[in-house]
Amino acid sequence: MKLMVSVKRVVDYNVRIQVKPDGSGVVTDGVKMSMNPFDEIAMEEALRIKEAGNAEEIIAVTIGEQKAQEQLRTALAMGADRAIHVEVDEDIQPLTAARVLKALADKEQPGMVLLGKQAIDDDQGQTGQMLAALWDRPQATFASKVDLDGQKAKVTREVDAGLETIEVDLPAVVTTDLRLNEPRYVKLPDIMKAKKKPIDTTSLADLGVEAAPGLKVTNTAPPPERQGGKKVESVDELVSELKNRGLI
Amino acid sequence: MNEIIDRRNVEFTLYELLEAEGLNRYQRYAEHGRETFDAAIETAHAIARDKFQPHNRKNDLNEPELVDGKVQLIPEVKDALDAFIEAGFLAATRDYDDGGMQLPAVVAQVCNSMFQGANIGTSAYTFLAAGVAHMLEAHASEEQQRKYMDPIYEGRFFGTMALSEPHAGSSLADIKTRAEPTDEGHYLLSGAKMWISGGDQEISENIIHMVLAKIPGGPPGVKGISMFIVPKYLVNDDGSLGERNDWVCAGLNHKMGYRGTTNTFLKFGEKGQCVGYLVGEEHKGLSYMFHMMNGARIGVGMGAVMLGYGGYMASLDYARERPQGRHPDQKDPASKPVPIIEHADVRRMLLAQKAYVEGGYALGLYCSQLTDIQHQDPDPAERERAHLLLEMLTPVMKAWPSDYCLKANDMAIQVHGGYGYTREYPVEQFYRDNRLNPIHEGTNGIQGLDLLGRKMMMKGGEGLKLLGREMQATIGEAAEVAELKEYAEALGQSLHRIGKTVEVMGARMAGGDIRLGLANATLFLELTGHTIIAWIWLKQALTAHRGLARAGEADQAFYQGKLQACRYFFRYELPLVQPHAELLQAMDDTTLAMQDKWF
């Protein structure tokens, strides 16, 4: 079975995000970029499935600017066998990403598509679900445990009420949550090996995909500055303070 | 937790200042480029941040203990080292065929320094192991390499350098550890070694001590020192571990800092059975050890830089967030207090830290790149140039950052006010950790003697002339840039002062005034160190000046910062050279003439 993993280039999670003065977005100029942490988890899970003998090939896919190939190289150094770069310069919306992945799934016929449950740049968390719908295959989102059993996968999901375990038929879409695994560090010799692995470049047009117009960002603003706290002397005071503010 | 380092400055130093991408002109690095360098650095940073930095304080609070003859460390140390080894950092510079990445030394230095900055105590184990492996690669027999070096590169064995003894630290000529030859080819060692870092631990399968000892009947002094491989467990021909060798860890030293690294007092051969294997030839041990020490001296300087860097990053964050007081011309007591970074005196302390740590960092990477040139350049003249420059710069790279980045740590505490004096903030530990660096790998006093007594005089002063030519090239370039002209002139004068000082002192020493000539060697080291760092700052300023022309908004600020730090160094620091030079040229004997009884 083949596994397909999507990998997105995002602002590194350690960077203190700054909003552009004109509100058109966040500053990315000169800012450190990395692989979306949830995608690293998806990549790690794919590697573990392959290492357990349950898959033969891992294909890493990214949709984005030329520089997103850096993240593909990281995926290849982690252990992906080959990569596909769908080159697009504009910001990608979840529906477009889902359409691209659907087109690639038709072409590659993977047994499972693994995605991060969301990307930390805009936290939309929709691509996996949309892909499942377009592809017309089962979805197991927010996975914190994945067990393969022949043509089925048993997936434990993190839901509001706790954990839920479901069984899906393969091929299926799995989106990964934080507790699923701890991604490995890239090994130095593998950085050199990754250079020799192939990256195929393609485009929306080649794949016959139309970009979704759906969303338009009208403004980006930093969260309001936090107000100082207040110390109260007694429980009574606390209760009346909460009531005053209409919180209870 | 503070940032380990300003990543923009790593990029600047490596790619803009040193143009390290160009190293792929060498056959060995042909497959490399910025992409592979960045990937290695990224991995180093991630492991340093996730696995090393989080237990830095815990190491400090939980000194290693000797329990029933075994050294106990907190478990995080092994976890971190395992991650380091598994990612391939021990063998980073080795051949592809040997499981390495053929990483240039300068990029490997960037990686290693991340671990030093994150946790100096834990990083020391692999720092020493790598140093031993490199030394064995250069000087040990094939069999010794197979038995001891290969397992070190695999991360199974660690190594130490065992030179110092309780009575002999600076003066290795006086060591007493003896090595008696036996009929079976090995030697039997007896004696004691003091201060041995990593001298015992339970993390690695085996420990390989590189011991300096004297073979009876050999020449006196340093000419009679040989080097031995003394494993903890003897290694059988098939590589399996045999008997426990006859040495013991007789005690641990309780240190001011660097507490994650065990520091040991070792006794060899109490039962007369301590087996050691000679490396190379008899009586040549010190020269082999210098192979390791020269690398280690640059590494120690880098460690000092990185501890300084940690303090700088922490105090910069603090200064931006701590509101206190108002500008002196603000008369309204109801006005909002300003963050302390607004106060010029706090900026002075931040600027000084920046000038020290970024100056030291750039010098350290410059030195590492010279080792790449020294080993890879096809042109023998170019290799020789790199070698000679390294000889000149090594004592400075060891001593200057260990003095001045310690000073940076002192200022980081000062910026924090009372909070800096508590264990709630990381800066007091950085200071204590860094206080070791002027002491080990040859005290800074010894570095001064090396620089003035040996390096300046060797090959008829060829080293200083070379250094002068390198500096003149930078001076010439900077003289063409209006804003940098002032600095170009100042550097030219300092360089001239060094030349004059060496001329005057050299003549007097040649005439027999050796004791007086070397009396102020530490001042000479400081004078030379300041001049070299000023040179490195001028190079950075030239690079920043070029960068400014095409910089975006964020980069504008970065380059302005570089130019301002350069200005700080030239206006506030470099002038120190003049009084030092005057004192030295006058052959001042105040310290030498002082009598023991007069104290």
Ligand SMILES: Cc1cc2nc3c(=O)[nH]c(=O)nc-3n(C[C@H](O)[C@H](O)[C@H](O)COP(=O)(O)OP(=O)(O)OC[C@H]3O[C@@H](n4cnc5c(N)ncnc54)[C@H](O)[C@@H]3O)c2cc1C
């Ligand atoms: C934490 C720690 C870790 C260490 N790790 C190791 C290790 O792994 N392996 C190892 O072999 N050693 C190690 N050392 C030993 C270290 O290298 C020595 O402490 C150092 O060389 C100084 O020797 P000493 O302590 O005997 O001091 P001394 O040599 O007694 O020096 C005392 C003072 O006298 C000065 N002095 C001495 N001789 C002269 C001279 N000729 N001219 C002018 N001034 C002089 C020195 O500069 C110093 O200020 C370590 C030390 C420490 C503290």
